[in-house]
Amino acid sequence: MDAMIRLDALTKRYPGQEELAVDNVDMEILPGEIVVLVGPSGCGKTTTLKMINRIIEPTSGRIILEGEDVTDVNPDRLRRRIGYVIQQVGLFPHQTIASNVATVPKLLGWGKERITARVDELLEMVSLEPRIYRDRYPKELSGGQRQRVGVARAMAADPPVMLMDEPFGAIDPITRDRLQNEFLRLQEEIQKTIVFVTHDIDEAIKMGDRIAIFGDNHRIQQFATPEAILSQPANEFVDDFTGTGASLKRLNLVRVRDVDLGEWPTAISSVRREDALAQLDEVDQAFLLLVDSNRRPVRWVSRRDLSRADWNQHVGLPVRAQVPLNATLSDALDEMLTSSVGVAIVVDDGGAYRGIVDIDTVMTAVNTLRAETRERVAVAAWHAPAGAVEEGGA
Amino acid sequence: MAVTGADPRLAAEQAGSPSRLRALVSDPAKAWNTFAIPLIVLIALAALYQYLGGVELTSREAARLNQPELILRARQHVVLSVQIAAWVIAIAVPLGIMLTRPWAKRLTPIFVGIANAGQAIPSIGLLTILAIAIGVGQRGAVIGVTAYCILPVLRNTLVGIQQVDDSIIEAGRGMGMTRQAVLWRIEMPLAVPIVLAGVRTALILAVGTITLGALVGAGTLGVIINSGVVGFSNPVLITGAVLTASVALLIDWVAGIAETVLRPKGL
Numbered sequence: 137m138d139a140m141i142r143l144d145a146l147t148k149r150y151p152g153q154e155e156l157a158v159d160n161v162d163m164e165i166l167p168g169e170i171v172v173l174v175g176p177s178g179c180g181k182t183t184t185l186k187m188i189n190r191i192i193e194p195t196s197g198r199i200i201l202e203g204e205d206v207t208d209v210n211p212d213r214l215r216r217r218i219g220y221v222i223q224q225v226g227l228f229p230h231q232t233i234a235s236n237v238a239t240v241p242k243l244l245g246w247g248k249e250r251i252t253a254r255v256d257e258l259l260e261m262v263s264l265e266p267r268i269y270r271d272r273y274p275k276e277l278s279g280g281q282r283q284r285v286g287v288a289r290a291m292a293a294d295p296p297v298m299l300m301d302e303p304f305g306a307i308d309p310i311t312r313d314r315l316q317n318e319f320l321r322l323q324e325e326i327q328k329t330i331v332f333v334t335h336d337i338d339e340a341i342k343m344g345d346r347i348a349i350f351g352d353n354h355r356i357q358q359f360a361t362p363e364a365i366l367s368q369p370a371n372e373f374v375d376d377f378t379g380t381g382a383s384l385k386r387l388n389l390v391r392v393r394d395v396d397l398g399e400w401p402t403a404i405s406s407v408r409r410e411d412a413l414a415q416l417d418e419v420d421q422a423f424l425l426l427v428d429s430n431r432r433p434v435r436w437v438s439r440r441d442l443s444r445a446d447w448n449q450h451v452g453l454p455v456r457a458q459v460p461l462n463a464t465l466s467d468a469l470d471e472m473l474t475s476s477v478g479v480a481i482v483v484d485d486g487g488a489y490r491g492i493v494d495i496d497t498v499m500t501a502v503n504t505l506r507a508e509t510r511e512r513v514a515v516a517a518w519h520a521p522a523g524a525v526e527e528g529g530a
Numbered sequence: 531m532a533v534t535g536a537d538p539r540l541a542a543e544q545a546g547s548p549s550r551l552r553a554l555v556s557d558p559a560k561a562w563n564t565f566a567i568p569l570i571v572l573i574a575l576a577a578l579y580q581y582l583g584g585v586e587l588t589s590r591e592a593a594r595l596n597q598p599e600l601i602l603r604a605r606q607h608v609v610l611s612v613q614i615a616a617w618v619i620a621i622a623v624p625l626g627i628m629l630t631r632p633w634a635k636r637l638t639p640i641f642v643g644i645a646n647a648g649q650a651i652p653s654i655g656l657l658t659i660l661a662i663a664i665g666v667g668q669r670g671a672v673i674g675v676t677a678y679c680i681l682p683v684l685r686n687t688l689v690g691i692q693q694v695d696d697s698i699i700e701a702g703r704g705m706g707m708t709r710q711a712v713l714w715r716i717e718m719p720l721a722v723p724i725v726l727a728g729v730r731t732a733l734i735l736a737v738g739t740i741t742l743g744a745l746v747g748a749g750t751l752g753v754i755i756n757s758g759v760v761g762f763s764n765p766v767l768i769t770g771a772v773l774t775a776s777v778a779l780l781i782d783w784v785a786g787i788a789e790t791v792l793r794p795k796g797l
């Protein structure tokens with residue numbers, strides 16, 4: 137696949153500075169992927185990002201956008217092709233939300249009706265009811281809502297590329313989590329090429345298709361998928377930066393639907409007591425999972441519950457720990473730890489029982505993942521020299 | 531839509547709206563704030579009228595205190611003040627804008643220094659020098675008082691533009707707005723409230739200082755005050771003072787309303 141963005145030996149030295157702020161960054165960013173630039177403060181993430189839309193002019197190196205060398209083109213025109221979101225959002229306080237979102241379409245000379253339609257579409261996309269928010273001013277919005285407007289504004293003219301500099305950095309953790317999830321869901325639809333800066337490795341792992349880790353020497357230490365970075369850190373710096381919780385973080389990478397779910401004895405809640413007891417004897421478990429006629433989990437019942445004199449449809453423990461198929465293993469682990477039975481029940485979109493996640497499922501998944509990643513990294517390393525030759529020849 | 535060349539006054543006008551004007555008079559508390567000044571002026575003028583009716587005027591006093599003479603002087607006063615304000619805006623706002631551009635930033639101390647000097651030199655001295663240099667009359671008075679009033683507008687224009695949040699400008703530039711577009715559509719509208727506050731200060735200065743124009747043949751209500759002083763006449767002196775104060779209050783009142791109405795929404 138052809139790169140959407142190629143950075144070629146991109147280097148920045150600020151006037152009057154000894155040190156390079158960005159040292160020889162080479163990068164190929166593919167269409168539709170989210171690449172996260174992550175690293176400690178001052179390592180050159182923002183400078184790298186801002187050189188892509190030339191808010192900061194590179195000292196040397198080239199920027200290739202969709203195959204076109206844009207290092208020397210008119211920067212204002214270039215920027216209208218690239219969405220830009222910053223941490224402080226930078227909404228224009230004297231303009232309505234609609235007017236803010238319409239900034240780039242107006243610069244591009246779109247007609248009034250087209251702009252209005254597009255603004256409403258975008259506000260809906262970022263979950264802001266147009267009727268309510270269109271004519272408001274930025275100061276009348278919460279921080280999270282302003283950041284949503286910032287994202288909508290950046291997408292206004294449907295640029296193929298978006299640059300985001302710590303877009304969720306100034307937002308409280310709960311709202312940030314929601315915005316991240318919303319944004320990932322949105323990205324599934326819009327399939328933009330995104331360069332995303334953060335200093336938070338957890339955010340990087342969550343958001344990135346690939347992650348570039350910058351070191352204190354203002355160079356890229358490793359540029360790889362989150363899995364590869366977590367399981368095969370390229371050097372000690374990366375290992376330190378990703379932290380000791382790396383194995384646990386990896387659980388964020390696996391969806392419940394992708395692992396082999398465990399089985400649990402279930403019975404329709406109208407089951408006869410003798411049958412239920414017989415089933416429990418057979419499988420040697422302490423609990424039986426009762427489901428309703430649509431196979432939706434209802435209660436856990438134990439041998440003791442079943443032998444009570446007043447046994448009826450309401451004894452036992454209500455089911456709490458349930459996760460949908462698209463939850464991560466990390467979510468499932470969380471649920472599992474709060475569950476009285478020690479398993480998380482997996483349900484499909486209709487809420488029907490699909491299987492369970494227990495500690496064995498998690499361990500197996502972690503081991504498989506580790507093995508798979510090693511293999512993939514090894515394969516990639518095997519192919520790398522060939523790729524380089526090909527590129528050099530082109 | 532054109533990217534550049536928007537007019538700052540246009541931006542300010544778009545921001546104001548009739549509803550804002552209505553808001554000034556809608557609820558009683560606001561209406562009181564809005565109309566207190568004209569009411570006070572009205573009462574002061576009524577009191578002055580009452581007072582003048584009760585004193586015996588000499589023929590010299592009567593020659594000063596007749597209606598056509600008072601109207602003439604008051605009109606000169608207002609017209610010259612407004613003219614000065616217009617000159618001040620025409621000079622100080624563009625100068626201020628220019629001095630915030632990256633290429634001219636180094637010149638800022640020089641121009642602020644000159645404007646400072648304009649205000650520091652006693653205005654009566656400045657007016658006298660100008661009268662000697664270009665002759666007596668309104669022209670010298672306007673030039674002198676304009677020089678005296680530049681500083682607040684220049685300073686507020688600089689501050690008004692500089693205080694605009696960098697992230698707002700970066701967002702604009704980052705989306706492909708040109709420098710001009712950022713200036714006219716973002717920096718200037720956001721600076722409007724502060725610039726207007728400077729203009730209001732300059733107007734107050736102008737209305738007060740232009741009374742000195744009487745000494746260099748420019749007329750104004752200063753003429754009445756002056757003849758009151760020279761002729762040891764309390765009625766003339768009091769009339770001059772009350773009228774000057776009334777004009778000053780009314781002009782400031784209008785400027786205050788303009789400030790409210792022209793302030794961009796959303797700030």
Ligand SMILES: Nc1ncnc2c1ncn2[C@@H]1O[C@H](COP(=O)(O)OP(=O)(O)O)[C@@H](O)[C@H]1O
Pocket residue numbers: 150151153157158175176177178179180181182183184
């Ligand atoms: N405008 C500037 N002038 C001089 N040095 C700068 C400027 N901006 C950033 N730097 C320096 O460049 C380096 C990289 O900065 P930056 O890209 O902002 O880092 P990050 O975004 O990773 O925290 C830092 O050492 C910083 O001090």
Ligand SMILES: [Mg+2]
Pocket residue numbers: 181182183
């Ligand atoms: Mg940064």
